[in-house]
Amino acid sequence: MSFLYYPQGRYDKAEPLYLEALQLMQELLGDCHPDVATSLNNLAELYRSQGRYEAAEPLYKQALALRQELLGDYHPDVAISLNDFAALRYHQNRYDEAESLFSQALEICEFVLGSNHPNTQNVKNSIAYLRTRKGKS
Structure with a gap:
């Protein structure tokens, strides 16, 4: 559903879903998994779209570092x-x-x-x- 709300600009509806997806990915897959990096990047994109740059930056950095570590x-x-x-x-x-x-x-x-x-x-x-x-x- 978050991918439905985000393009519509309904960030208040999308954010809790992105956060829940990230939490589930971490619980199910652990912190070091490509899907966790994707969830981090998606949440960062949401924050960037809202102009919440300080919230987005650490998520982008974490997603990038994780992807480099896991994927090369x-x-x-x-x-x-x-x-x-x-x-x-x-x-x-x-x-x-x-x-x-x-x-x-x-x-x-x-x-x-x-x-x-x-x-x-x-x-x-x-x-x-x-x-x-x-x-x-």
């Missing part, structure tokens, strides 16, 4: 974490950090998925948009 540095899920964390940095007007994170995500996507994959194209578009925004600051 060159995995599409690691690229997703880097891309999402970069978006947070962008919204915090920390453009240099955002660009670095986007670049890392792009390197992984190109290596693992190829340059024509939709995820790779999304990261490329994010970098291009960021660079136009940086030029205007």
Whole structure:
């Protein structure tokens, strides 16, 4: 249900469901599981969407570290974490950090998925948009 409420902007309904999902994943799978990292990243995305950047940041960092530990540095899920964390940095007007994170995500996507994959194209578009925004600051 959280994936139903989130796109509708019904964050008050989505947040408890994301928190419950994270808790269940941790109870059932333990703290070191890729699905736990996904739940952390999803909750961070919800908080970023709400402008709750300080709540989102540690969750992004935890999800990224967990994915790197469990999946290795060159995995599409690691690229997703880097891309999402970069978006947070962008919204915090920390453009240099955002660009670095986007670049890392792009390197992984190109290596693992190829340059024509939709995820790779999304990261490329994010970098291009960021660079136009940086030029205007």
